Amino acid sequence: MRFFEDMQVGQRREVGSFTFTAEGIKIFAAQFDPQPFHLDEAAGRNSLFGGLAASGWHVASVCMKLIVADGQRLAREAALRGEQVAVWGPSPGFRELRWIKPVLAGDTISFASEVEVAADVGLAARMGHPADPQLRHQPARRTGILISRHRLRAAPECLLKTEPRSAKILMMAKGALPGQHGYRLVHHPPCVP
């Protein structure tokens, strides 16, 4: 797992891919977002989505799943090399999450993360850090700010197919990654300009 100092603006990382099955889409939707186009194939076809579509919150949650799995993979590798492993802290939020194209049953999508802003917490405070009492109460802790842009798009294997939608970016968000914390941490505030 990387520390704040290991991250540079523009750094890009592919963090994994995931296949959304009809069953998985319906299970998530039944629990959290039971709108007809997330639960029923026919309702999905008749909606703006044009098919059984995953809840946007399902897609976002899967992004998190991939980020965490990738981070844990990096942490294991670092530990094997005998390096110090950073622990993630929480995220204060995100901006501009765009569900650009629906994620339909059977879609395999991949996820990439790119570092957009990296700043120390003092700079972030001057730039208007969001309300984050935990951070304010721990001023002695070394803190870094990281804003990353996440793109979720069709996986390379889908590009072999002819569907034009498969090459499109499906979702983007700024922020949202958790910070890491140990004696240093990375944080991702939503409102640093």
Added chain:
Amino acid sequence: MTLSFEDFPTGRVGTFGPRHVTREEILAFATEFDPQPMHLDEEAAGRSMLNGLAGSGWHLCAIIMRMMFDGFIGRTASLGSPGVNELRWLAPLRPGDDLMLDVDVVEARISKSRPETGIVTFKVVARNAAGQILCEMVSPIIVSRRGPVAAEEVR
């Protein structure tokens, strides 16, 4: 009656809840989608910046979605959402929290590309029983306009 674009003028939509959140569901969601120690393990969470076991922010988002569905979206002619303008996780979601949701319309406009629909932008504030705000979100939803009026203008 199904709610249409015209039923969402600027101002308060309603207050919804309470929704009780259990430790079991926090662990279940975290195990599947966000298996970080601060969401899974009491001891590790105690050492984290969250100072104790806390639900994933994405779990809170999903619960808010369900509360909005039960509150009004389930009887609204919703066509989906293009995204979230801004979302802030302001305080941790704790096991046993009873969540309340305050929902306001901050903007309602007719869609330029699909004039038979409108885009209603909601501000959603989730708070616990103590009144502490856990999450604030601003997000648009595409909502159908009432049939005859919309059809008239489209023609």
